[in-house]
Amino acid sequence: MSRFWSPLTASLDPYVPGEQPKDKRYIKLNTNENPYPPSPLAIEAIRAAAGDDLRLYPDPTCDDLRETLAAEYGLPKNRVFVGNGSDEVLAFAFPAFFSPADTILFPDITYSFYPVYASLYGLTYRTVPTDEGFRIDPDHYRAPNGGVVLPNPNAPTTLPLPLEGIKRILDANADRVVIVDEAYIDFGAESAVPLVSEYPNLLVVQTLSKSRSLAGLRVGMAFGQPELIDGLERIKNSFNSYTLDRPALAGAIAAIKDKAYFEETRRKVVSTRDRTSEGLKEIGFEVLDSKANFLFIAHRSVPAQRLFAELKDRGILVRYFNKPRIDNYLRVSIGTDEEMDAFLTAVKDIVT
């Protein structure tokens, strides 16, 4: 606390990202990073962008990147917004479309940054309980509200909501913006991007951090009708005109264009995920049916907190959330086959 802080600053309970340990080399399964490096073409493009032009501001409208995304996703450029990671895109979307006068809705078990954004912008929210299997019931989003935000697949539960469910939420909230946060969409769930032309109230948010292996480059995007994109631009241009630097713009364009590499790496992650999931079930784990690049697991007899600590002792970092309903679960990012074998061996050793 400080007498110089605004009341807002004093009231905040900021987001806590997963550990980025510096003390020793861990098998790092705690921040849902991709175990494979980014496309070699992206690396090459970043190197090429590292030159004398860095003295010049980047393009504040990010036209080339937005055009590349538009072509890739089959949309006009004016339906694409880009930002410094999907976290920044969400941080712009909350004040752009949600108002302190109304209550927004999101699931009780979900991305823990949503309540933080709400506090930052003075928004009230109500969490909507997922069922006993952590599933989202679209009909629970019919209550009067000032907007809806939910990840698909949900995090940390890994569970997808079929497009039919997304449509039910969109139909029930025709006058409110529904943000579908698709950070993990490329690992098996169905994207709502094709619904953008049909639903003026839909904003789909994605990122290059996961399926494009570019967490270190900070690029996220949103798809929606021009009115929503304009709303995001108004907030962005009242905050920082240039949130994407030149190397990030160049690397993102090259990564999007390298479809073959993208398909290959996401297939590998999905296959390792499904194999790891089977291995865990064999040794007494409940494993939710993941469509993400991570698993959400609980053991029938060994508490999650103990598993977390013992795995850390063995040099394996996973994520544990000490929160109601999920305090006996671990979130485990999918690494390489070798990393997941090491994880399975360690976990087997701990639980048996």
Add this chain to the structure above:
Amino acid sequence: MSRFWSPLTASLDPYVPGEQPKDKRYIKLNTNENPYPPSPLAIEAIRAAAGDDLRLYPDPTCDDLRETLAAEYGLPKNRVFVGNGSDEVLAFAFPAFFSPADTILFPDITYSFYPVYASLYGLTYRTVPTDEGFRIDPDHYRAPNGGVVLPNPNAPTTLPLPLEGIKRILDANADRVVIVDEAYIDFGAESAVPLVSEYPNLLVVQTLSKSRSLAGLRVGMAFGQPELIDGLERIKNSFNSYTLDRPALAGAIAAIKDKAYFEETRRKVVSTRDRTSEGLKEIGFEVLDSKANFLFIAHRSVPAQRLFAELKDRGILVRYFNKPRIDNYLRVSIGTDEEMDAFLTAVKDIVT
């Protein structure tokens, strides 16, 4: 306007950055970029950072960069904050230290992003008139207020406020945060960074965009006592945990360490500025006594708006603000000697 926008979004009048023309090659003297490329060591460091590690999130605490800045500026690391350009640092500082309950103060002629930040965060402000020569009178900042922000040297006026004046403002506002925005400090004005240990209410904001030739990399920083740095961290971690990507962190560290290159390029800019200033005075321009990397000029007979248009026709871009008191002035960034010779030739041709 859209029915999906929040009342906030509808109310905003976003910042408009200087043109980044794509139609043809201009002599670009309109966004205060440095005419010299960044340090070769910075370029090399960015290339080295473009590798497989991009799959991993950057360090959210930016420890290495903050340590480098701390060593360079002679402060402990906990007095240093870094962000995505000084615009983002300011965008965090406004809500961190200013409250809607009080009125903040800034000069009537100043960086045009300040009123935009105020609108974004629902802050009220009062502008304090500069004198007829656009000078800031520190005694005008004694009125009750909720905080003060001012650039030093001021933009677009180029005029510095001596440290004695900054101290008077700090002393008069011991219970309020005073933000000194030193985007252009390295071109000749006196930095307030040495006052940080003495004044718990002082936040100094700087950037690598100008004197380090890295506008395209988006790195800004703030110096202040730990309470203020913590306040900034709280807002940042409620917005986006990772605003600096890996290439930006690496490039910034290398740029800060290359002091020789920094000294050489800023000396060249200062020398070209002073020579250009003399040349302009000879052909009937009023030129404010600049301590920045740009000039603020008015001609005794040719209106600024006409000069702006005719220069643009000749392939030279400068900045014109159609605003009260300064609508007969042009802001002209300092380019290379060759660029400024071309500018002087063109302007001489127009006014004679």
